[in-house]
Amino acid sequence: MIAVVFLLLLLAVAIFAAATGGQAVPVAEILGLTGVFLLFFGAGVYIAAVLGLLGILIGLTFSDRPWWAFAGQTLWGPSSNFVLVAVPLFLLMGEILLRAGLSDRLYRALNVWLNRLPGGLLHTNIVSCAVFSAISGSSVATAATMGSVALPYFNNSAYSQRMVLGSLAAGGALGNLIPPGITFIIYGLITETSVGALYIAALLPSILVTGLFILVILAHGWTHPLPRPERLPLALKLKALLDLVPTLLLMLLVLGSIYAGFATPTEAAALGVVGAAAFAAIEGKLSFRLLNASAEATARNTALLGLIIFGAYLLNYLLTAINVPQTLAGFIGGLPLPPWAIMACILALYLALGTFMEGFSMIITTVPVVFPIVTALGYDPIWFGVMVTMLVEIAQISPPDGTVMYVLQGMRPKPGPITDVFAGVMPFLAAYLLAVVLMMIWPGIALWLPKVMG
Amino acid sequence: MSGTEPGLLRGARALRGAVAWLAAGMAYLAGWNYVACALFITGDVVGRQFGYSSAATIEVTGYMLAAGIAWGLAHTLARRAHIRVDVWVNRLPLGLRAVLHLVSLLLLGSFAVFAAWAALELVDESLLFDAHDNSALRVPLVIPQGIWTFGILAFCVMIAVLALESVLSLLFGRAEELDRLLGSRTIDDEAAEALEAVEMAREGTAP
Amino acid sequence: QAPAALPPGPKVNVVAVTQPLPTQPQFTRVDVPVLREGLAQRSGGRIEVQLSTHAERNLSGTELVRLVRSGQADIAAATLTTLSGDVPILDGVDLAGLAPDIALAKRIAEAMLPVVNRDLERFGARLMVIYPFPAQVVFCRAGFTSLADLRGRKVRTFGNSLVDFFTALGAQPVSIGFPEVYSALERGVVDCAITGTGSGVAARWPEVTTHVSNLPVSWALAGYMVNVAWWNRLDPQVRAMIEGALREVNEKQWELGAAATRDGLDCAIGNAAACHIHTLSTRPMTEVPATPADQAALREILEKTVLPGFVRRCGARCGEVFNQVIAPVAGVRFGG
Numbered sequence A: 001m002i003a004v005v006f007l008l009l010l011l012a013v014a015i016f017a018a019a020t021g022g023q024a025v026p027v028a029e030i031l032g033l034t035g036v037f038l039l040f041f042g043a044g045v046y047i048a049a050v051l052g053l054l055g056i057l058i059g060l061t062f063s064d065r066p067w068w069a070f071a072g073q074t075l076w077g078p079s080s081n082f083v084l085v086a087v088p089l090f091l092l093m094g095e096i097l098l099r100a101g102l103s104d105r106l107y108r109a110l111n112v113w114l115n116r117l118p119g120g121l122l123h124t125n126i127v128s129c130a131v132f133s134a135i136s137g138s139s140v141a142t143a144a145t146m147g148s149v150a151l152p153y154f155n156n157s158a159y160s161q162r163m164v165l166g167s168l169a170a171g172g173a174l175g176n177l178i179p180p181g182i183t184f185i186i187y188g189l190i191t192e193t194s195v196g197a198l199y200i201a202a203l204l205p206s207i208l209v210t211g212l213f214i215l216v217i218l219a220h221g222w223t224h225p226l227p228r229p230e231r232l233p234l235a236l237k238l239k240a241l242l243d244l245v246p247t248l249l250l251m252l253l254v255l256g257s258i259y260a261g262f263a264t265p266t267e268a269a270a271l272g273v274v275g276a277a278a279f280a281a282i283e284g285k286l287s288f289r290l291l292n293a294s295a296e297a298t299a300r301n302t303a304l305l306g307l308i309i310f311g312a313y314l315l316n317y318l319l320t321a322i323n324v325p326q327t328l329a330g331f332i333g334g335l336p337l338p339p340w341a342i343m344a345c346i347l348a349l350y351l352a353l354g355t356f357m358e359g360f361s362m363i364i365t366t367v368p369v370v371f372p373i374v375t376a377l378g379y380d381p382i383w384f385g386v387m388v389t390m391l392v393e394i395a396q397i398s399p400p401d402g403t404v405m406y407v408l409q410g411m412r413p414k415p416g417p418i419t420d421v422f423a424g425v426m427p428f429l430a431a432y433l434l435a436v437v438l439m440m441i442w443p444g445i446a447l448w449l450p451k452v453m454g
Numbered sequence B: 001m002s003g004t005e006p007g008l009l010r011g012a013r014a015l016r017g018a019v020a021w022l023a024a025g026m027a028y029l030a031g032w033n034y035v036a037c038a039l040f041i042t043g044d045v046v047g048r049q050f051g052y053s054s055a056a057t058i059e060v061t062g063y064m065l066a067a068g069i070a071w072g073l074a075h076t077l078a079r080r081a082h083i084r085v086d087v088w089v090n091r092l093p094l095g096l097r098a099v100l101h102l103v104s105l106l107l108l109g110s111f112a113v114f115a116a117w118a119a120l121e122l123v124d125e126s127l128l129f130d131a132h133d134n135s136a137l138r139v140p141l142v143i144p145q146g147i148w149t150f151g152i153l154a155f156c157v158m159i160a161v162l163a164l165e166s167v168l169s170l171l172f173g174r175a176e177e178l179d180r181l182l183g184s185r186t187i188d189d190e191a192a193e194a195l196e197a198v199e200m201a202r203e204g205t206a207p
Numbered sequence C: 001q002a003p004a005a006l007p008p009g010p011k012v013n014v015v016a017v018t019q020p021l022p023t024q025p026q027f028t029r030v031d032v033p034v035l036r037e038g039l040a041q042r043s044g045g046r047i048e049v050q051l052s053t054h055a056e057r058n059l060s061g062t063e064l065v066r067l068v069r070s071g072q073a074d075i076a077a078a079t080l081t082t083l084s085g086d087v088p089i090l091d092g093v094d095l096a097g098l099a100p101d102i103a104l105a106k107r108i109a110e111a112m113l114p115v116v117n118r119d120l121e122r123f124g125a126r127l128m129v130i131y132p133f134p135a136q137v138v139f140c141r142a143g144f145t146s147l148a149d150l151r152g153r154k155v156r157t158f159g160n161s162l163v164d165f166f167t168a169l170g171a172q173p174v175s176i177g178f179p180e181v182y183s184a185l186e187r188g189v190v191d192c193a194i195t196g197t198g199s200g201v202a203a204r205w206p207e208v209t210t211h212v213s214n215l216p217v218s219w220a221l222a223g224y225m226v227n228v229a230w231w232n233r234l235d236p237q238v239r240a241m242i243e244g245a246l247r248e249v250n251e252k253q254w255e256l257g258a259a260a261t262r263d264g265l266d267c268a269i270g271n272a273a274a275c276h277i278h279t280l281s282t283r284p285m286t287e288v289p290a291t292p293a294d295q296a297a298l299r300e301i302l303e304k305t306v307l308p309g310f311v312r313r314c315g316a317r318c319g320e321v322f323n324q325v326i327a328p329v330a331g332v333r334f335g336g
């Protein structure tokens, strides 16, 4: 609802600007298109179809060129782009690891170390999600994997169900922020920014967000104390560390191969797949059935993203052909507002869109339009990439629509209303937003490491 | 209820089942193609250390991605996994909801037909140019683009048979079946899948 | 002769997509002042050029002939080797080692313009201008004194003739997408990479490499195409004025190509006094001067490897065209 109000406000500003600017802006057509767009969304039309058909309508309305004669090339370009190859590879790696049972061992190992803190097992939820994120590039995969492992531990426990679900959702929303991440790859592709630099820039912000989450749980733990479990002997705790080794090795393989000059970020994803399969083989789990199921899931999730890319690129081609991004960038850049205020508006727009849009579709439809504005305002592309990723992650856990929350809701052993998830995620959402504000005030949180390492 | 099921609807369902089966086959191929892709790139990275590189990795893996996306489209639709914004539609009464499902499918269909037409035109243009890529293999573009186009065409066929079955369901007053056929995956579907995967991970492990 | 002014008449909107990036001097110093501002001013506002770059239009550069053919753009510019997948003969204008200096590159380009247009016009496009980017030179992250030192090193290349060239040198061509080259050089995924002197500086390669050769391996020749149907439909006076502007573009791009080649090197090695077009490198590089042995090796590889490779890909007819048109200018014949 916030989003609709916000969009209408934006439209009003655009009309006002057009009226005072004296230029002939086709207001009726723009209004009509916005109406069609909203109607489509309300009717539950497929996102890809909304984007694609909107593109076709814009072409028919505004373009005097035979744009359809270039549509095949417009769809083929991104479909066959090497940089995007990393996306199915990261998905495949996650699917194999999930089925090989890495996540269970990870959770148990961390649990031994964290369960005596105030807030207990809830910390394990966050930290295990964070560690898993360092090998997986997808938030939904992170939440689904760690959620399915963690939820049984909370059966018949005294923990607040809301906090359990909230912490897992929040942990899942680290999946893309902690490198490697699919959002960064897409952002890098659209803006021609170095994915490697984005990964480095995301390190401190992701530590910041994880730290804030832990503070949220500590606060909850102090106000809702639970009996502590027995202290475990150190030998047992050290032995548990062994279970972390495969995860650390994979992290080393994926990120290490990039920084050691062995592979580019895209290629590192392929190494990750082979590493994950090797790990499954060591566990004695590598089978045709495992690979077959992982392959099918990867094909399905890649096709889902691919179809949205089709729609988004067609829309984007037509918007660019009629000069919308450039005009918009010029208009917003010329507003009598300081850059930070415009940036705050942009971030608010992402926040609003995020309440009802899926993160990936959001980034691919908005970044091409917003990016020229951001650079015109003098903001750093790397910093903005991290900000956008954080906002996409926030979108995943902002009610009422967020895939991560839906997946968790579906995995609850004991049924309950989805509002439990909504309520549980709220304190974490606030912490995430605080991190965004801190990044806005101190951009160095993202930019310092790339500068030092570059 | 099933005893009175009209033959026409049964036929349409059988047809949809057959197409969905073929689509699933294509999706498995698409998935294994990503496995091959990972091996190919890994081979290139490792080979580079020993002075060997295919000099066509970028292009060929790009084609593998394109084929993978296109060949997975139909199956993804059959599994109801393509993303829709359905916060509002799922709260509507069944009758209205069923109609909107069909409208959504038809709109998707028109976009898919446009995409398929555009893809065919692209292949045609590549034939006219006798176009090759700039890699060392000089792959004729008609081959990867043709494979890609075939996937999009299969997607159109899947939409067509789904639409046929939906229209018949609607005509015979079976809105519920249509809802089950086209409604978004419920949360239970998503969860069942994740749990199934975790189940696979637990197999053979001592409890 | 181009008219100095236009009589009043209907407005002409021209869509032009030129150059890979909006920051390149080829765009800011030539396209913007001549095509966008110059035409608008001289035509009294009648001709309005909507100018953008490949990056802004989400294009990779290989599809520009199709862009013009389908009427999405009236004028488009792209490097010839990237277009050669669609029109193979374009590769022959800019083979590795063909033109050791820019004057010869220009003479070859002028001789080939009408010839390649016979092929291009079948697709409804016509090349109006062929122009150079700064000389394509080798940047390495470790020292070298001659081309022979590159043996065994991993070199990021693009396009068939450069792949053939580095293979013949005994180097190992690696294919990596341009956005990933910076970090590939930084981390040592590749040892060397080839690009224009100025382009390398603009992509901040001096931060991740130490040595740069001044031997032009090729020129990344590029061309401005027009859609033939659109061109023929234009009001003759408007057409004459645009043609005049394209002639001016031609002159300025060749001047820029020569100036930017040296400027890029000066910026790379930290020679602030001579660095005007590009930005000065914060980490000065070492310039590796070309030796007579390098020149000889370049010529030999061209004759033995690069040229036969081109004819193999493009067909026997291209060999004949090469011998008729380029051989008299360049002094190299296909088939001896």
Ligand code: NA
Pocket (backbone or CB within 6 Å): A132, A133, A134, A135, A136, A137, A138, A174, A175, A176, A177, A178, A179, A180, A181
């Ligand atoms: Na991640």
Ligand code: NA
Pocket (backbone or CB within 6 Å): A354, A355, A356, A357, A394, A395, A396, A397, A398, A399, A400, A401, A402
């Ligand atoms: Na959301």
